[in-house]
Amino acid sequence: MKRKALSAAVLAASLVGLSACSSDSAESGSDSVETVTIGSVHPLSGSLAGVGGLMNDGAKMAVEDINAAGGIESLGGAQLELLDGDSQGEAQVGQSEAQRLISGGAVALVGTYQSDVTQNVASVAERSKVPFVIDVAVDDKILEQGYKNTFRIQPDASSMGQAGAQALVAMGEETGEPIDSAAYIHIEGAFGDSVFAAFKEEAEKQGITITKEITYSGSNFSDATTQVSEALAGNPDIIAVTGYYPDNLLVAKAVGSMANDTKAVFGIASGAFDDTSFPAAAGDAGTEVLSANYHYSATSDRAADIRARFEEKYGKPMETASMLSYQAVEVIAEGLEESGSDDPEELRDAIAGLSLEDPLLAFDGPIQFGEDGQNENATVIVMQVLDGKVEQVFPQQFATAELVFPAGSGN
Amino acid sequence: MTATDAPAAPQAPKLRPANGAKRQYTFLLIVIAALFFVPYILPDSAQPVAVRTLIFAIMAVGWNLMSGFGGMFSFGHAVFFGVGAYTDAYLLTAFGVSPWLSMIIGAVLAAGVGLTIAYFCLRYKLAGSYFALATFAFAQMFYLLSQNLGFLNKTDGINVPLLPEESWAMLQFDQDSKFYFWIPLVILGLAMAVTIYFAHSRAGQFAQAIRDDATAAESLGIKVMKYRLITVAMSCAITAVAGAYYSQYYLFVGPEQAFGIHVSTDAIIPAVIGGIGTIWGPLIGAAVVGPLSELIAHLLRNPPEFLEFLQGTSGLDVAVYAALLIVIVIFLPKGIYGTIRERMRK
DSSP states (O other), X not given: OHHHHHHHHHHXXXXXXXXXXXXXXXXXXXXXXXXXXXXXXXXXXXXXXXXXXXXXXXXXXXXXXXXXXXXXXGGTSBEEEEEEEEOTTOHHHHHHHHHHXXXXXXXXXXXXXXXXXXXXXXXXXXXXXXXXEESSOOOGGGGGGOOSSEEEOSOOHHHHHHHHHHHHHHHHHHHTOOOOEEEEEEESSHHHHHHHHHHHHHHHHTTOEEEEEEEEOSTTOOOOHHHHHHHXXXXXXXXXXXXXXXXXXXXXXXXXXXXXXXXXXXXXXXXXXXXXXXXXXXXXXXXXXXXXXXXXXXXXXXXHHHHHHHHHHHSSOOOHHHHHHHHHHHHHHHHHHHHTOOOHHHHHHHHHTXXXXXXXXXXXXXXXXXXXSBBTTOOOEXXXXXXXXXXXXXXXXXXXXXXXXXXOTTO | OOGGGTTTOOHHHHHHHHHHHHHHHHHHHHHHHHHTTHHHHSOGGGHHHHHHHHHHHHHHHHHIIIIXXXXXXXXXXXXXXXXXXXXXXXXXXXXXXXXXXXXXXXXXXXXXXXXXXXXXXXXXXXXXXXXXXXXXXXXXXXHHHXXXXXXXXXXXXXXXXXXXXXXXXXXXXXXXXXXXXXXXXXXXXXXXXXXXXXXXXXXXXXXXXXXXXXXXXXXXXXXXXXXXXXXXXXXXXXXXXXXXXXXXXXXXXXXXXXXXXXXXXXXXXXXXXXXXXXXXXXXXXXXXXXXXHHHHXXXXXXOOGGGGGGTTOOSHHHHHHHHHHHHHHXXXXXXXXXXXXXXXXX
């Protein structure tokens, strides 16, 4: 009998546990159009909390800047409000956060840094008919689902591989140091595989031989010596590298510690080589390392102003990922301005037809989205570590310093 | 528990369990019926959390069969969850197979995989932490396999395509549909019913006897391997159904979501917190753990006055979670339900 009473108590407790969330009742933002809510989903806790926090701050700063400049004019000066969600780096959490933000009144989403989380958030956006502007997430596949509500500002993996190869050829021509061969070291998995495949196709078309493809596992990677000596064995003109920050740093260090005749280490979509902290972390090994990647535009005064204020406010340099979050909020704000409505479906149509001049990133032109939602003018530029700083060196229109090629790395 | 005398005198002890089973079935029915109304109380924004909690609960019920009733501590239930999840996603995208059918196929496959793993582990007399380590190793193996198998899209994972309209056959509804809650609720009810049936059945009694003392059980003529494997097969099948439902609800599965180490712990923790080897433990544990991080995050977003200084911090849920685990292990070593039951009996 006692057990029965106990069981009843337990049932009550579990019900309370489940329904305790019900106090979370959505304060939906339908009070005329005084505020428009944007949801931001990034990894704010977990192993990616560092970059996730920077990105969230970037989005927050964009909202503050737009509000300070008078809000959304076509909505009578409506103010923007940013609701943030923490994906914890996990796809299912990202999905439930996206749903929470939408039911909390968000008319658009930005996010999420990781491809798998982005994948899930994109499906939420599609089902809820709420536009979702991807700030960072590289996988080609995300936009291959035929979703109508997802847009991406940065270039996808395969276009970065292709553009990397083209930049390499163009640089060789310009400096009179043609590149005939390359060894490629990349991380295992969708990101590395797809960048490499696209690079290979374009490079071979342009007459560059791939002497060797070397892959490594992102987890448990503590020394790159084996991979680098394998790459050097074929005596390539270039060592091309794709991966994330810690592993690419190891690759650069390993190349630096080995005598070799390569003309340069060339990162393609590398998470390390154009990071602000890379020159200091790599030391001598980082000198004159090249990197083809999407990047904030160091030649734009607007970007420089934002970066300066960001650093003052948050005490950290504003990395490109964070700039993309800022840009994503601007895209949404411009969409609101054009549509003159905070209805998500009208906003979606406005974003799809948008042409946003003066992007904060070094792109080929205004931000405008193709049928699949990809920014058509997204591209990579080439950067180089010179005098302990990451400088933009190629193409000429974005250059902040003179390209040094062949680079003196490894001597 | 004097289950060891079951084979000798099947008549006498049978009466009591049958009676107990009836009471438990009735109670289960009441619980499920009560939970049926949860979607009406919850706001839309909390529904994903409720669904996630149910998925946890199903996994924990599955894990509890093998590890709680069977005494074989598995640290690799991600294998069976992942097999279920991938079977569903793969069969659906490659052949258009209905998820209902895939659930069954996935359950059978997972049971097969579980049987193979358990057979070899037990055949070579791995027990205790060695058994746990072996299951963990298998989970890692499946993780790597899924990352490298072309037909599973390697690290890209598989997307379940969105349908333009709701479809019962394809188990897809509008995002806020209450069916997304009710379906796993029914699955959970069935899994619990299986547990109750098993706990009182001859096979279940044997399995528990083997857990308590394998040598003694064997000396009484119980076929140790056979009953252990029966327990494993049921456990894996239930966990696989949770995996298949995961794919359908989240519409995406990749190596990390299917075979990641956190999947294995997600199956273990509710059962440990609720009470290992008890019928109601996993359910209670899931109800505590499932919404925990959401509740804390909610608290941090709109903190009461005395907690004002915590506003905007993130990651605190992990700290609370850890503290809660430590407290439970120290003060309620048999889990919430297990400890309370013990106290009530005294």
